[in-house]
Amino acid sequence: MSELGYAELMGAAIVPAMLVACWSDVRRHRVPNWLNGTIAATGLAAQGIYFGWAGVQAGLMGLGTGLGLLIVLWLMHGMGAGDVKFMAALGAWLGPTATFWAVIAGGLAGGVLALGLIVYRRCWFQAATNLGVLLAKVGTVKTAFGEFGSAKSLSRSTGVLPYAVPLSIGTAFVLVSTYSGWWEVL
Numbered sequence: 001m002s003e004l005g006y007a008e009l010m011g012a013a014i015v016p017a018m019l020v021a022c023w024s025d026v027r028r029h030r031v032p033n034w035l036n037g038t039i040a041a042t043g044l045a046a047q048g049i050y051f052g053w054a055g056v057q058a059g060l061m062g063l064g065t066g067l068g069l070l071i072v073l074w075l076m077h078g079m080g081a082g083d084v085k086f087m088a089a090l091g092a093w094l095g096p097t098a099t100f101w102a103v104i105a106g107g108l109a110g111g112v113l114a115l116g117l118i119v120y121r122r123c124w125f126q127a128a129t130n131l132g133v134l135l136a137k138v139g140t141v142k143t144a145f146g147e148f149g150s151a152k153s154l155s156r157s158t159g160v161l162p163y164a165v166p167l168s169i170g171t172a173f174v175l176v177s178t179y180s181g182w183w184e185v186l
Contacts, residue, residue, distance in 0.1 A: 006050045007179055010093050013042055014175075018168035021086055025162035031082035036089040043092030058095040065099040066091030075145055076138075083163040090171050098174050098185045106163075106170025114161050 017039050021031045040063060047055030066087035073079045087106075091099035118127045136143065177183040 062091030110166035
């Protein structure tokens, strides 16, 4: 085990987990709790084994970062709870800084994927209408956190983007760029 570094173990553990989460989110529009729990528990355990108490603290802060960055979107009915828990679970492996950048990269990937789906489905008018609804939704606190303009209600007209996919893309980008030495965030 001493020959296997933390980065290699993390890749070996979370890449298959991300593939399962993406498959489940695309097929069932859910990321299962058992998967999120397993990712989080193994991440905290690995952090503890490799880095001791400081690693457990970093894992907990990463978990909190993933949860904290996306919980507002869930409260606004903009994404599912499984996606929020998924990013929090990945954060247990990544730590707070890498989790922050994985969420940012995932958000950018989500925007590109959403635009691609709009082009593919040729639903420009519906997408523009939905954007207007979203702008109206965030206009007041009452509407921002209400069911009005929720991802579920808007998905009926343009389809839904399974958000485990862009979150996994963002996480993979952070892992590959860090492992290759291009960008050190871990």
